[in-house]
Amino acid sequence: MASESITVRVSLAERAYEIHIGSGTIDGGTILGERLGRVPHAIVIADSRIADSYASRVAHGLAGTADRVDTLVVPSGESSKCVAELNRLWNELLRLGAGRDACVVAVGGGVIGDLGGFAAASYARGIPFAQVPTTLLSQVDSSVGGKVGINLPGAKNMVGAFWQPRFVLIDTSTLATLPRREFIAGLAEVVKYGVALDAAFLDFLEANTGPLLDREPSVLRRVIARCCEWKAAIVAEDERETTGLRAVLNYGHTFGHAVESLTGYGEYLHGEAVAIGMRLAARLAAILGRIDSAFLDRQDRLLDALGLPRAARRLEPDAMLAAMRGDKKASRGRLRFVLPSRSGRAELVDGVTDDQARSVLG
Numbered sequence: 001m002a003s004e005s006i007t008v009r010v011s012l013a014e015r016a017y018e019i020h021i022g023s024g025t026i027d028g029g030t031i032l033g034e035r036l037g038r039v040p041h042a043i044v045i046a047d048s049r050i051a052d053s054y055a056s057r058v059a060h061g062l063a064g065t066a067d068r069v070d071t072l073v074v075p076s077g078e079s080s081k082c083v084a085e086l087n088r089l090w091n092e093l094l095r096l097g098a099g100r101d102a103c104v105v106a107v108g109g110g111v112i113g114d115l116g117g118f119a120a121a122s123y124a125r126g127i128p129f130a131q132v133p134t135t136l137l138s139q140v141d142s143s144v145g146g147k148v149g150i151n152l153p154g155a156k157n158m159v160g161a162f163w164q165p166r167f168v169l170i171d172t173s174t175l176a177t178l179p180r181r182e183f184i185a186g187l188a189e190v191v192k193y194g195v196a197l198d199a200a201f202l203d204f205l206e207a208n209t210g211p212l213l214d215r216e217p218s219v220l221r222r223v224i225a226r227c228c229e230w231k232a233a234i235v236a237e238d239e240r241e242t243t244g245l246r247a248v249l250n251y252g253h254t255f256g257h258a259v260e261s262l263t264g265y266g267e268y269l270h271g272e273a274v275a276i277g278m279r280l281a282a283r284l285a286a287i288l289g290r291i292d293s294a295f296l297d298r299q300d301r302l303l304d305a306l307g308l309p310r311a312a313r314r315l316e317p318d319a320m321l322a323a324m325r326g327d328k329k330a331s332r333g334r335l336r337f338v339l340p341s342r343s344g345r346a347e348l349v350d351g352v353t354d355d356q357a358r359s360v361l362g
């Protein structure tokens with residue numbers, strides 16, 4: 001298969017932008033430089049693990065179109081999505097003399113995109129930013145759609161903004177160095193698109209678990225492009241998650257976020273928690289009679305084949321319920337879940353009782 005690049009457009013009127021999916025594209029800086037145009041000051045916010053590799057290549061490339069390029073390195077890991085690190089970035093931007101015409105370029109996974117994007121959204125009442133995602137999870141989900149923010153100790157992604165990037169540059173060759181556990185965690189968000197939105201895509205994933213796990217370039221490109229197409233279409237229709245459409249992208253996340261916050265944002269990777277959350281949500285959907293056991297087994301088999309975890313260590317059901325009530329999707333303290341109803345279809349469901357939710361947590 002030829003390795004041409006693919007461009008997906010996020011149609012958001014004056015905030016519209018393109019997602020460019022290709023291989024080897026961070027080198028040379030041409031695509032990023034062209035899309036951002038002449039910039040007086042570019043600030044690369046880089047994950048510490050890839051600061052000397054991908055981020056430094058991005059910074060080098062930007063030197064062709066930016067008058068000045070600086071790099072700020074953020075310690076790798078979910079614990080950096082916190083107010084202390086955000087505060088440090090604000091002060092570093094000030095120290096570097098970043099003005100309203102500066103542009104942040106976030107290079108790394110979802111942690112860097114969310115944190116760097118929120119620094120850009122809030123510094124000087126908002127400066128432009130671009131995303132160069134380097135993990136599978138960030139390439140299929142977090143780099144697109146403008147949700148940026150940080151965690152509070154008791155609630156995931158609780159403080160943030162909608163701040164769309166100017167451009168998203170996806171270089172799939174960066175995935176070659178991604179640790180296997182991280183790669184597999186990203187596959188949870190991929191499965192989410194299939195189960196919740198796209199029955200044909202779910203069939204494709206089931207037929208291609210081997211090539212996917214082997215990171216076969218043509219399969220990866222196709223999968224990343226499909227996920228970005230879905231994300232772009234949904235964000236264009238429901239940018240601020242007000243109609244229930246974008247909420248479908250949170251399939252597995254109500255349980256998953258509770259698992260992450262109760263385990264201190266370190267024991268499970270975000271994608272692993274989402275996989276556990278999708279298994280619990282499907283179980284809840286089966287109890288509510290929305291799906292049959294065959295579909296529940298089907299999702300479990302796919303998640304198993306991809307090496308995603310089966311269950312979290314036992315967490316106190318009452319603590320899980322309390323954490324889920326604090327989720328952004330909860331409405332006036334009532335539990336709300338995104339639940340599947342058939343292959344490629346899920347909806348935001350209100351009015352799930354504590355006992356129903358507890359029955360899948362025991």
Ligand code: NAD
Nearest residue numbers: 049076109110111112134135137138142147174177178270
């Ligand atoms: P991450 O950013 O922590 O990256 C995972 C690990 O991979 C880190 O250790 C990082 O140093 C390393 N890494 C990054 N790129 C690499 C590469 N190419 N080679 C080797 N190592 C590399 O985690 P993630 O899974 O990318 O993102 C998870 C975060 O994304 C969570 O905080 C989650 O809440 C957020 N998220 C946000 C959205 C959104 O819409 N904004 C959507 C989904 C998830």
Ligand code: GLY
Nearest residue numbers: 145147246249250
């Ligand atoms: N990852 C969920 C969303 O962007 O809405």
